[in-house]
Amino acid sequence: MRPVDTLISARWVVPVVPRGAVLADHSVAVEGGRIAAVLPTALARTQFAPVRHVELPQHVLAPGLINAHAHAAMNLLRGAGDDLPLARWLNERIWPLERALVSERFVYDGTRLAAAEMLRAGITCCNDMYFFPEQAARAFAELGMRCVVGIIALEFPSAYAADADDYLRKGLAARDALRGEPLVGFSLAPHAPYTVADATLARVAMLAEELDVPVHTHVHETAAEVEESVRLHGVRPLERLDRLGLVSERLLAVHAVHLLPEEIARLAQRGASVAHCPASNLKLASGFAPTAALLGQGVKVAFGTDGAASNNRLDLFEEMRLAALLAKGAANDASALPAWQALECATMHAAGALGLSDQIGSIEVGKNADLIAVDLSGPETQPCPDVVSQLVYCAGREHVSGVWVAGDRVVADRRIMRNERQVDYEPIAASALYWQARVHAAGRASPLRVT
Amino acid sequence: MRPVDTLISARWVVPVVPRGAVLADHSVAVEGGRIAAVLPTALARTQFAPVRHVELPQHVLAPGLINAHAHAAMNLLRGAGDDLPLARWLNERIWPLERALVSERFVYDGTRLAAAEMLRAGITCCNDMYFFPEQAARAFAELGMRCVVGIIALEFPSAYAADADDYLRKGLAARDALRGEPLVGFSLAPHAPYTVADATLARVAMLAEELDVPVHTHVHETAAEVEESVRLHGVRPLERLDRLGLVSERLLAVHAVHLLPEEIARLAQRGASVAHCPASNLKLASGFAPTAALLGQGVKVAFGTDGAASNNRLDLFEEMRLAALLAKGAANDASALPAWQALECATMHAAGALGLSDQIGSIEVGKNADLIAVDLSGPETQPCPDVVSQLVYCAGREHVSGVWVAGDRVVADRRIMRNERQVDYEPIAASALYWQARVHAAGRASPLRVT
Numbered sequence: 001m002r003p004v005d006t007l008i009s010a011r012w013v014v015p016v017v018p019r020g021a022v023l024a025d026h027s028v029a030v031e032g033g034r035i036a037a038v039l040p041t042a043l044a045r046t047q048f049a050p051v052r053h054v055e056l057p058q059h060v061l062a063p064g065l066i067n068a069h070a071h072a073a074m075n076l077l078r079g080a081g082d083d084l085p086l087a088r089w090l091n092e093r094i095w096p097l098e099r100a101l102v103s104e105r106f107v108y109d110g111t112r113l114a115a116a117e118m119l120r121a122g123i124t125c126c127n128d129m130y131f132f133p134e135q136a137a138r139a140f141a142e143l144g145m146r147c148v149v150g151i152i153a154l155e156f157p158s159a160y161a162a163d164a165d166d167y168l169r170k171g172l173a174a175r176d177a178l179r180g181e182p183l184v185g186f187s188l189a190p191h192a193p194y195t196v197a198d199a200t201l202a203r204v205a206m207l208a209e210e211l212d213v214p215v216h217t218h219v220h221e222t223a224a225e226v227e228e229s230v231r232l233h234g235v236r237p238l239e240r241l242d243r244l245g246l247v248s249e250r251l252l253a254v255h256a257v258h259l260l261p262e263e264i265a266r267l268a269q270r271g272a273s274v275a276h277c278p279a280s281n282l283k284l285a286s287g288f289a290p291t292a293a294l295l296g297q298g299v300k301v302a303f304g305t306d307g308a309a310s311n312n313r314l315d316l317f318e319e320m321r322l323a324a325l326l327a328k329g330a331a332n333d334a335s336a337l338p339a340w341q342a343l344e345c346a347t348m349h350a351a352g353a354l355g356l357s358d359q360i361g362s363i364e365v366g367k368n369a370d371l372i373a374v375d376l377s378g379p380e381t382q383p384c385p386d387v388v389s390q391l392v393y394c395a396g397r398e399h400v401s402g403v404w405v406a407g408d409r410v411v412a413d414r415r416i417m418r419n420e421r422q423v424d425y426e427p428i429a430a431s432a433l434y435w436q437a438r439v440h441a442a443g444r445a446s447p448l449r450v451t
Numbered sequence: 452m453r454p455v456d457t458l459i460s461a462r463w464v465v466p467v468v469p470r471g472a473v474l475a476d477h478s479v480a481v482e483g484g485r486i487a488a489v490l491p492t493a494l495a496r497t498q499f500a501p502v503r504h505v506e507l508p509q510h511v512l513a514p515g516l517i518n519a520h521a522h523a524a525m526n527l528l529r530g531a532g533d534d535l536p537l538a539r540w541l542n543e544r545i546w547p548l549e550r551a552l553v554s555e556r557f558v559y560d561g562t563r564l565a566a567a568e569m570l571r572a573g574i575t576c577c578n579d580m581y582f583f584p585e586q587a588a589r590a591f592a593e594l595g596m597r598c599v600v601g602i603i604a605l606e607f608p609s610a611y612a613a614d615a616d617d618y619l620r621k622g623l624a625a626r627d628a629l630r631g632e633p634l635v636g637f638s639l640a641p642h643a644p645y646t647v648a649d650a651t652l653a654r655v656a657m658l659a660e661e662l663d664v665p666v667h668t669h670v671h672e673t674a675a676e677v678e679e680s681v682r683l684h685g686v687r688p689l690e691r692l693d694r695l696g697l698v699s700e701r702l703l704a705v706h707a708v709h710l711l712p713e714e715i716a717r718l719a720q721r722g723a724s725v726a727h728c729p730a731s732n733l734k735l736a737s738g739f740a741p742t743a744a745l746l747g748q749g750v751k752v753a754f755g756t757d758g759a760a761s762n763n764r765l766d767l768f769e770e771m772r773l774a775a776l777l778a779k780g781a782a783n784d785a786s787a788l789p790a791w792q793a794l795e796c797a798t799m800h801a802a803g804a805l806g807l808s809d810q811i812g813s814i815e816v817g818k819n820a821d822l823i824a825v826d827l828s829g830p831e832t833q834p835c836p837d838v839v840s841q842l843v844y845c846a847g848r849e850h851v852s853g854v855w856v857a858g859d860r861v862v863a864d865r866r867i868m869r870n871e872r873q874v875d876y877e878p879i880a881a882s883a884l885y886w887q888a889r890v891h892a893a894g895r896a897s898p899l900r901v902t
Contacts, residue, residue, distance in 0.1 A: 078833075079840040083789035116830040282776035283844075285785040312844040313831065322773070325733035334736040338534035379567040380764065380848075382529075382880060383887035385894075389530040393734075393763040397831075398849030429833060436834035443836075 005407060006030040007050035009041045010061035010373065012387050015363035016347045020340055022387050028061060030369040033406035038363055054409075058377035059401065060387050062343070063362050064124025064146075064370035065316040066350035069216070069254045069275035069304025071130045072140075073110030075117065076101075076435040078308040080443065086222065086284045093443075094309055098131075100442040101435075102159050107132040109431040111139035114314055116416055116428055119145055121315045121397035122372040124405045127252070127275070127304070127354055129189045129216055131160035134174035137184045144410040144418050146370060148354050150189025150216050151175060153204060155197055164200040168207070175211075183406065185354070186211070187252070192218035193237035194225050198244060205245040214355050215246055216275075219253035222286050226258050238263050247272055252353045254304065255280075256294070257287040264290060268297040273353030276345075278322040279313070280306035291323060292331040295341065302350035303342075317397045320346050324392055339392040373402035456858060457481040458501035460492045461512035461824065463838050466814035467798050471791055473838045479512060481820040484857035489814055505860075509828035510852065511838050513794070514813050515575025515597075515821035516767040517801035520667070520705045520726035520755025522581045523591075524561030526568065527552075527886040529759040531894065537673065537735045544894075545760055549582075551893040552886075553610050558583035560882040562590035565765055567867055567879055570596055572766045572848035573823040575856045578703070578726070578755070578805055580640045580667055582611035585625035588635045595861040595869050597821060599805050601640025601667050602626065604655060606648050615651040619658070626662075634857065636805070637662070638703070643669035644688035645676050649695060656696040665806050666697055667726075670704035673737050677709050689714050698723055703804045705755065706731075707745070708738040715741060719748040724804030727796075729773040730764070731757035742774060743782040746792065753801035754793075768848045771797050775843055790843040824853035 006029070013026040015038060027044035029037040037044070081093030107130060118126060125146035128136055133149040140147035151171025153164050161167040175186045188204045188211070190196040196204075196217075208215050220226055220237060229237045238259075241247050249271035256267070256274040267274065276289050294301050303319040305311050320342045327337035337345075351361025360370050374395050376384050381394045403411035408419065416423040457480070464477040466489060478495035480488040488495070532544030558581060569577060576597035579587055584600040591598035602622025604615050612618040626637045639655045639662070641647040647655075647668075659666050671677055671688060680688045689710075692698050700722035707718070707725040718725065727740050745752050754770040756762050771793045778788035788796075802812025811821050825846050827835050832845045854862035859870065867874040 076834060078845065079835065079837045082837065082840045082844060083786050085785045089785065113830055113833065120830065279776060282780040283785065285779045285783050285787075287783075288780065312840070313847075315831075315847075322776075325730060325773075328736045329733040329739065332736050332738075334536045334540065334734065335534050336736075377880070379564055379571065379876070379879065379883075380766075382564065382883035383527060383890070384530065385887055385890060386530045386533065389533045389763070393533060394529065396764075396766075396847055396849060398847060425830070428830065429828070432830075432833035436836055439834070439836060 001049040002047060003049045004029045004031045004036055005050065006052045006054065007044060007048050008054045008056065008061055008371065009044065010056040010059050012060040013038065013363060014060055014062045014343070014388060014391065016063050016344060017362040017364055019344065028363060028369070028371065030404070030407045033369055033408070035363060035365050035367050035369050037365060054402070056373050056402070059373045059375050060391060061363070062372055062374065062391065063347045063360070064372050064403065064405065065122050065346045066302065066354070066361065067118060067123045067126045067305055067314065067316055068252065068302035068350045068353060069277055069306055070114070070126050070128050070314060071307035072114035072126060072128050072136060073107040073130050074307030074309045075114040075314070076106060076110040076432070077439060078312045080439055081309060086286070089284065097439060097442050100445065101438055102131050104132050104135045106435065108135040108139050109435060111136040112143060113428055113432055114308070115140050115143040115145045116425070117314045119143060119403055119411050119416060120400065120414060121317060122374070122400040122403055123314070123316050124370040124372070124403060125360060127187065127216060129191070131158055133171055134177060137174065137178050137181065141181050141183050143416065143423065144183070144405050144408050146183045146360070146405055148185040148187050148214070150187050153188070153190045153200055154195050155200065156195070164197065168203070185356070187214045187216040189216040192225070193229060193240055201241065201244045201246060208250050214252050214353065215250045216252045217254065219256050220258045221255035223258050238266070242266065255286065255289065257281055257289045259290055264293055264297050264299065267294070268299050273300040273302060273349065275302050275304040275353065276323055277304040277306040278319060278326045280310045283310050288326065288330040290330070291327040292333065292336040295337065300349040300352050301345050302353045303346050315397050316346050317395060320392050339389045342392045343388060369404055369407040371404045372400055374399045375401045452500040453498060454500045455480045455482045455487055456501065457503045457505065458495060458499050459505045459507065459512055459822065460495065461507040461510050463511040464489065464814060465511055465513045465794070465839060465842065467514050467795060468813035468815055470795065479814060479820070479822065481855070481858045484820055484859070486814060486816050486818050486820050488816060505853070507824050507853070510824045510826050511842060512814070512822055512824055513842065514798045514811070515823050515854065515856065516573050516797045517753065517805070517812065518569060518574045518577045518756055518765065518767055519703065519753035519801045519804060520728055520757055521565070521577050521579050521765060522758035523565035523577060523579050523587060524558040524581050525758030525760045526565040526765070527557060527561040527883070528890065529763045531890055532760060537737070540735065548890060548893050551896065552889055553582050555583050555586045557886065559586040559590050560886060562587040563594065564879055564883055565759070566591050566594040566596045567876070568765045570594060570854055570862050570867060571851065571865060572768060573825070573851040573854055574765070574767050575821040575823070575854060576811060578638065578667060580642070582609055584622055585628060588625065588629050588632065592632050592634050594867065594874065595634070595856050595859050597634045597811070597856055599636040599638050599665070601638050604639070604641045604651055605646050606651065607646070615648065619654070636807070638665045638667040638805070640667040643676070644680060644691055652692065652695045652697060659701050665703050665804065666701050667703045668705065670707050671709045672706035674709050689717070693717065706737065706740065708732055708740045710741055715744055715748050715750065718745070719750050724751040724753060724800065726753050726755040726804065727774055728755040728757040729770060729777050731761045734761050739777065739781040741781070742778040743784065743787040746788065751800040751803050752796050753804045754797050766848050767797050768846060771843050790840045793843045794839060820855055820858040822855045823851055825850045826852045
């Protein structure tokens, strides 16, 4: 009998790799935070002597979901500017509030709240972009959540940094400071072609090679930014990024709503990835991303929640389902983006986009034990003729009963855990209330224009 | 001190009428199944001596949501035909399975499962259309859920009825049999213009006047059915319905995806209502309904889940949020269908569409006490600067902690209740498993074509 830390025995295991597999009555053995074996439960009982044996008789065990695009700290701005056109949303609500409020504490508190929401929703890894990435990383790590935080770069000053060089310097210092954190990774995150100058983008391209990290940036979210680029630079933003050496397998292009057929082909040829954010694109009326066409050309499409100010949920079950539904509507084809593919996007495609496809994204021996248990026994998920369809089309975050990151159980029966002990939610709730009052006061100081 | 059955004291009450009101620290007094008073909690404590006092310190109390279009029994076909084009979905999956399986027992069991799902999701009333409406009504009533069941009419035979006359005869008999059930109402439900002949539609129009009930029918769901009508009848379906006297304030037109501007104007002029089913329309790639334009012209737009075979959730929180998001995307206007209006659609508009606007749809004195409590204290719904935005954009069915129908608490802490006792979920779960096996066997008998 081989000793292991944890044995998880589930009614079904959906490993995502190999594609389409649904393993009935299988177990996953976890040792040292990694997956040691995937095998029939009957066999596992004879081979493993686990310290902890978790039995999930009505559940599916799947890889943790990966949020490919978030501004986690913006959870504190949730509901602060709904139902507004994009320009008013940015100019009259989000930017003034950020100018008034963003600080180390804001980012730490907001990210901790967001991590609590995401973990309970079965998200085990978040690709984040915001000011003060060191504080974001510390909040994620504290709650035991895996993250890739962006070394953000912008040309304009903020409470965090003065100019593009300052952003990059501080981001690189954060990376150095957090080198020992096994759950924390970094990307280079130039905010967007319309907020970052050529010289900075060229430097980002060089740094990305040097540090061997992905490049996380907003691309073609709105028709207006594409037009503006043509006016200012003579080319569309993707062409500009390409000339600066940024369209490669390192690129994670967020949104990618407004794409010409040749741009889709270029993303495919270069091996770039897309972070599709369907709820945010609808809420801000940005347009309909050509998801089915991107997938058809072989582009890795991952899903992102975007920030809570434009969603307002950090819920990848919601995004998986919405992406699958919206792809059908937008492509006028009910067979577009089927359930198995939506699950693949939210796991393996995202892992690949982040350069982590050998670490996370599937239940395979040697990978990190980033796992979620989803209870399919309730009236919302019965009958259950097809486990993967049920996961994508019926289940919600509320059915996530257990979550593990690197083998540590971080959610048990909807409660947030760390090292086998329940995490106190009170300080998180209290900080949300504190910031709600601060947001309210700041909103009064710079009210919406009367139109 | 006035004795009442129940006093519910909530952090917030959102009565829906008057529009936009959010009443902090208010209470609702319930007597004889109806709302006896809505007043500040401090005052309520001095005026009422309740048998039961429910305190909801972190919750919003809102009217129960109304599902304006469902085929509840189809919960048993959930996941049986996903990701297929509409024609194959109908011809190769749904219709063969229905021919093989639909029976009194199927409808009773499926509706009971659906009612359990809907109640837990805060849906207190369902407008249903399916075979064997008497069994559907009995299942709803047994679980204490309000329903309007359709006296369904089709030209083609089924296990339920032989021809249109037989459908109508049986439906009218069901109405007579259930006259004493206070939670059960009826509509006339000719399935769709493409499945019902002129003579039957004319009879339905007459009967609707005679019985004073709404007419619940599918209208302009797909582009193909509109074209077919032009070919066969020389006019679009809505024009045909109008000539037969069916476009009136009684009409609840389900889907209404493909509408010309003059058809939107006609629906508005006649006072007809629309049941918008955004998830179903996307999943079957039916098209994008002109929701913002319909609302702009003053048409009452309610929301429906459709059946679980084309959704696959009976979850109006999901439909509210999706309708609000999709309206923005489809109208290219982020201010389209704001949160307050989405909530109004899911409550007052639906009540109006069903001819029940004096009975349900808002928290007003004299109306039925159909209420839901939504817990906003978790990390998914904090901070909470705007209660209505939180309800529509952040909250999910999982935050529904309590549900009352006509004053009876039918959900308490996510458990289904009836007359103060927990309802046994085991028989419901067992019947779902039984039908899953039957569906599986029937599916093997008529497999999908290999394409």
